[in-house]
Amino acid sequence: MPARTPTPCRDKLCRRTTRHAHGYCDEHADQAKAWTRGRAGRGRGGRAWRRIRDAVMVRDRYLCQECKRKGMVTPAAAVDHIKPEAEGGRTVDANLEALCGPCHAVKTQAEALRARQRGD
């Protein structure tokens, strides 16, 4: 395996260099662990969310389901909760659908309005 080029430690105040893939020197390696844990967890942006989102996209054939109900064929841009999380909706494929940009925006706006009315 070729040796990695040493890079400066990711710790802003640290002046050491590292060959670790995570970019921290040995002294700051624990920060790399925290960084990895924070990113790989559950929730939006996590690996679990990405997997379920991809599955919903495939199920919905990458088409906006809201447009489909209106008889239109529009490529989907996002996967969204049918019943929002704020209203008790769960992150399961049955409660998720693919939406195009405009439909997603309309839905997000309607949810924000309902949240305001609830006093969230």
Ligand SMILES: [Zn+2]
């Ligand atoms: Zn360091």
Ligand SMILES: [Zn+2]
């Ligand atoms: Zn749409």
